[in-house]
Structure formats: C-alpha cells, structure tokens
C-alpha cells in the first residue's frame with residue numbers, strides 16, 4: 001500500500017495509461033492508497049470509459065468476479081457502483097470484469113490474457129519484481145515501496161491489449177435494479193425491503209437477522 005503523496009505519477013508512454021494525472025489522483029483518493037490492484041483497475045476502468053462511456057445512471061452494468069482493490073477504480077471510472085445497483089459481485093476470486101450496455105446489448109468480459117496457462121499480469125509481466133519482493137525482509141519498507149512502484153508503473157505503461165483479452169460476456173445481461181416496497185419486521189420493527197423478508201412458521205414476517213435468532 002502506498003499513499004498517493006508518496007507516489008510520483010509519471011507519463012506512461014505511447015501505449016500506456018492516458019488518463020490525466022488529476023483523474024488518477026482522484027481514483028487514488030477514492031480508494032485511499034495506490035496499490036498494484038488499483039493500477040489494474042485503472043487500466044480496465046480507462047478502457048471501459050473509452051469504449052462505453054461513463055455510466056451516470058445504470059445504462060452500463062458491471063459484473064465483477066473479485067472484490068479486491070481493482071473494483072474501486074472501476075466504480076470510479078466507469079460509474080458502475082454498488083449504490084446504483086449497476087455493480088454486481090460474482091464471488092469467483094478472478095481478476096475478471098464484465099460490462100453490459102443496456103441500449104444496444106453490447107457486452108464484454110475483460111480478463112488477463114492467458115499465455116501457457118499463466119496469467120499474464122501475475123505471471124510474466126510482474127514475475128521478476130514479485131521474485132525480488134519475496135526475497136526482501138518485511139522491515140525493508142523503502143525497498144518494498146520501490147518495487148511496488150515499479151509494479152504499478154509496469155501495469156500503467158503496458159499496452160492494454162497485451163495484458164487483457166476482450167471476449168463476449170459469459171453471463172447474460174443482469175436484470176435492472178428495481179425499487180421494492182419496505183415492510184416492518186415483526187420482531188425488530190425495522191423496515192425491510194419486501195424481497196428480503198422471510199415468513200416464519202407462525203406466519204410472521206422477519207428480517208434475515210431476526211430470522212437467524
């Protein structure tokens with residue numbers, strides 16, 4: 001983890017990240033620190049923003065297969081957020097992100113390229129750096145930071161198409177987020193979205209928490 005103030009943003013070259021310095025700084029502030037995962041999310045988010053535009057409402061939906069750092073950059077740059085209901089979490093533990101545009105059904109799944117069954121990002125691209133990092137003792141903060149900065153830079157400098165493959169989404173377009181009525185839980189008396197209420201054996205409607213007790 002690197003605080004943004006400790007990280008000097010550089011120019012990422014002809015094939016690298018084209019986002020403005022201000023935009024990258026905003027993503028870092030949103031996430032709280034700069035890390036390898038966020039750098040991956042910045043590249044995916046930048047690509048999506050260019051291909052699909054920023055989703056002000058929920059015209060674009062994202063289904064993410066991880067809940068790691070990268071997702072924060074995607075939320076910020078693509079406008080697919082948990083609160084708007086256009087961010088869906090699929091708990092697969094994969095560094096893969098699908099996007100669906102409602103207006104024309106355009107859909108893609110962005111995932112790291114697989115070469116010789118080794119994920120390109122965690123494999124060849126960062127291999128020598130992660131090997132160096134493993135050899136360091138945890139007290140060597142300065143050196144840890146330098147290596148992590150190099151990993152981040154490598155992700156931001158590399159051609160997007162060299163790192164990621166773009167294929168059609170594997171799942172169908174997620175349903176539109178709907179607003180449901182809320183009703184009182186008969187035990188805790190808090191209001192609960194109707195689709196989350198559970199009817200117990202006595203016919204009382206309970207929230208998930210009270211139903212567990």
Ligand SMILES: [Zn+2]
Pocket residue numbers: 031033034035036037038069
């Ligand atoms: Zn992070």
Ligand SMILES: [Zn+2]
Pocket residue numbers: 185186187188189190206207208209210211
């Ligand atoms: Zn309750």
